[in-house]
Amino acid sequence: xxxxxxxxxxxxxxxxxxxxxxxxxxxxxxxxxxxxxxxxxxxxxxxxxxxxxxxxxxxxxxxxxxxxxxxxx
Amino acid sequence: xxxxxxxxxxxxxxxxxxxxxxxxxxxxxxxxxxxxxxxxxxxxxxxxxxxxxxxxxxxxxxxxxxxxxxxxxxxxxxxxxxxxxxxxxxxxxxxxxxxxxxxxxxxxxxxxxxxxxxxxxxxxxxxxxxxxxxxxxxxxxxxxxxxxxxxxxxxxxxxxxxxxxxxxxxxxxxxxxxxxxxxxxxxxxxxxxxxxxxxxxxxxxxxxxxxxxxxxxxxxxxxxxxxxxxxxxxxxxxxxxxxxxxxxxxxxxxxxxxxxxxxxxxxxxxxxxxxxxxxxxxxxxxxxxxxxxxxxxxxxxxxxxxxxxxxxxxxxxxxxxxxxxxxxxxxxxxxxxxxxxxxxxxxxxxxxxxxxxxxxxxxxxxxxxxxxxxxxxxxxxxxxxxxxxxxxxxxxxxxxxxxxxxxxxxxxxxxxxxxxxxxxxxxxxxxxxxxxxxxxxxxxxxxxxxxxxxxxxxxxxxxxxxxxxxxxxxxxxxxxxxxxxxxxxxxxxxxxxxxxxxxxxxxxxxxxxxxxxxxxxxxxxxxxxxxxxxxxxxxxxxxxxxxxxxxxxxxxxxxxxxxxxxxxxxxxxxxxxxxxxxxxxxxxxxxxxxxxxxxxxxxxxxxxxxxxxxxxxxxxxxxxxxxxxxxxxxxxxxxxxxxxxxxxxxxxxxxxxxxxxxxxxxxxx
Numbered sequence: 220x221x222x223x224x225x226x227x228x229x230x231x232x233x234x235x236x237x238x239x240x241x242x243x244x245x246x247x248x249x250x251x252x253x254x255x256x257x258x259x260x261x262x263x264x265x266x267x268x269x270x271x272x273x274x275x276x277x278x279x280x281x282x283x284x285x286x287x288x289x290x291x292x
Numbered sequence: 293x294x295x296x297x298x299x300x301x302x303x304x305x306x307x308x309x310x311x312x313x314x315x316x317x318x319x320x321x322x323x324x325x326x327x328x329x330x331x332x333x334x335x336x337x338x339x340x341x342x343x344x345x346x347x348x349x350x351x352x353x354x355x356x357x358x359x360x361x362x363x364x365x366x367x368x369x370x371x372x373x374x375x376x377x378x379x380x381x382x383x384x385x386x387x388x389x390x391x392x393x394x395x396x397x398x399x400x401x402x403x404x405x406x407x408x409x410x411x412x413x414x415x416x417x418x419x420x421x422x423x424x425x426x427x428x429x430x431x432x433x434x435x436x437x438x439x440x441x442x443x444x445x446x447x448x449x450x451x452x453x454x455x456x457x458x459x460x461x462x463x464x465x466x467x468x469x470x471x472x473x474x475x476x477x478x479x480x481x482x483x484x485x486x487x488x489x490x491x492x493x494x495x496x497x498x499x500x501x502x503x504x505x506x507x508x509x510x511x512x513x514x515x516x517x518x519x520x521x522x523x524x525x526x527x528x529x530x531x532x533x534x535x536x537x538x539x540x541x542x543x544x545x546x547x548x549x550x551x552x553x554x555x556x557x558x559x560x561x562x563x564x565x566x567x568x569x570x571x572x573x574x575x576x577x578x579x580x581x582x583x584x585x586x587x588x589x590x591x592x593x594x595x596x597x598x599x600x601x602x603x604x605x606x607x608x609x610x611x612x613x614x615x616x617x618x619x620x621x622x623x624x625x626x627x628x629x630x631x632x633x634x635x636x637x638x639x640x641x642x643x644x645x646x647x648x649x650x651x652x653x654x655x656x657x658x659x660x661x662x663x664x665x666x667x668x669x670x671x672x673x674x675x676x677x678x679x680x681x682x683x684x685x686x687x688x689x690x691x692x693x694x695x696x697x698x699x700x701x702x703x704x705x706x707x708x709x710x711x712x713x714x715x716x717x718x719x720x721x722x723x724x725x726x727x728x729x730x731x732x733x734x735x736x737x738x739x740x741x742x743x744x745x746x747x748x749x750x751x752x753x754x755x756x757x758x759x760x761x762x763x764x765x766x767x768x769x770x771x772x773x774x775x776x777x778x779x780x781x782x783x784x785x786x787x788x789x790x791x792x793x794x795x796x797x798x799x800x801x802x803x804x805x806x807x808x809x810x811x812x813x814x815x816x817x818x819x820x821x822x823x824x825x826x827x828x829x830x831x832x833x834x835x836x837x838x839x840x841x842x843x844x845x846x847x848x849x850x851x852x853x854x855x856x857x858x859x860x861x862x863x864x865x866x867x868x869x870x871x872x873x874x875x876x877x878x879x880x881x882x883x884x885x886x887x888x889x890x891x892x893x894x895x896x897x898x899x900x901x902x903x904x905x906x907x908x909x910x911x912x913x914x915x916x917x918x919x920x921x922x923x924x925x926x927x928x929x930x931x932x933x934x935x936x937x938x939x940x941x942x943x944x945x946x947x948x949x950x951x952x953x954x955x956x957x958x959x960x961x
Contacts, residue, residue, distance in 0.1 A: 242745035278752040
């Protein structure tokens, strides 16, 4: 099972599921990470954390720990 | 026109996600000039205003922090959601104007649909449709209105096109509200996240229906192929490229430190010529007043009490203006969100959050808005810790004090060294706040008493050229507020300190034989001070000041600085009676300071050791009543401000003691 935190720099992937047991999962969904969406890892901060994903026409920065709840195909 | 009912003015509330053009719309409708900032979460409290008179609509307008959903995740979002359901003063809104970015419809429709589901009367305002047009797309407001079953219009935030239509709709909706009463609403609740995911799916469908491709002369053959909604999602490539650099492992850190150091060195360098001008003006005025009024008590009150007191603080307004100007440019360009992202990891190691960055940065201007800005942090422990350490960030009220003390250490012509010392003070302040944050984090069970889920989710807005007019406007407002806030305090305290140090021994008898008139005046004033109320008061403080190598005169100034830190400077000016023949106010304060001796000895009062000690004192001491009260209000407990005062002021005393005596022990007096 791959997670959004495993995506390489510049790689695109499609979200298959969100782990709703993660405490940040509701906000992750509300901001636009939903199953079926294509995301792209466009940038990383120093220490490779947080990660910046492009989705739905905008860029959202989330921590690696939060990217763990985004399951990709 | 809507006439006012006997008991209530209708309430129109603006709701929208961050960066959806909500504040711009508020400014259009209210005629006010609140800043719109390119950092998600720049509004942290609601503001209420009347609609502009020229619109002829009698309604209150409420603007609140941006939210992305009706289920709040941080205190600033709670402010917004609470204002929708149970505003204590205004009640439920009669009408909601919901802003949504046309290029972000599937995301921004989520909130609109939650509002409609809860039963609110809503007008949807679509913003940024010009960006959509640029990509050869457009949005059908008619179709969207049918699908959502509420009014929808487009509004161009740059020139206000569409405002007339909006006003018309507001009037119709408010008339309806008058006839049928406020809508019945139910609080929006969610048991699990599957309704959210469904709502997103439906929003995507709606988006596909209402966004259509505009026929363009080129690419017609490809047009059909690109009719997928995905091609609308173009991300600003320049932004991504700039971010590759500014978020880079090495360049990013380099850029971060470069931007921060340019900010603080320019505060010192750029302001210098302006400061000299203000300084000379007040020095001239003080001398002029004394020369024309003669050796009387009111001459002394006006020249030493009022003009020097006010002047010694106004001298620093240029520095404050430049600080606000640069912070404004950084905010408006969009860099702040990147700054937050860059230092999230390091900050999380000491119990803070990347979102603590903006509050901490605003702390360089003033702790009060900074503590309020901490509302954007969703984790309570991190928020309390951010509030806790903000007083350690050197605010603009400390600038006058540092500038004077640095002026004592460094010869006047060496501005470069002055800038370096100021930068070091700032860096020392930051390092101390980091260390103290790490320590408090260790004792978090005892002091903060909260431990909840830590998260960092932040939209990175596209970079844009800062709008200079907005930034300047905002800087002027901030500088005005600074003067208005500090001005009366300084004026009142200046007069109080003047009285305490002039009376009751206001006409001392001295042996004037064989002395020049100037010597007589100087001898008189030192005799007067020695028998004054403040000297009597100072005897209580003396035992505390002696270990620090200072006397009661500095003690009185330090105590008065608890009302506002800047007062330290005017208080010194007052106690040391600075008006002399020099035409420059600051240099006369420094001149008197250099000549001052500890009473009863011929030991110099101000030496490099005591001056450095004072700088250390001001870095740590929490000497601001407004900060204490806002810290109580925002943390909701007296525990936090109490610990802040005890820990910071205690540390200030201990470290000052160590600095002064340590330096003396190694031979630096």
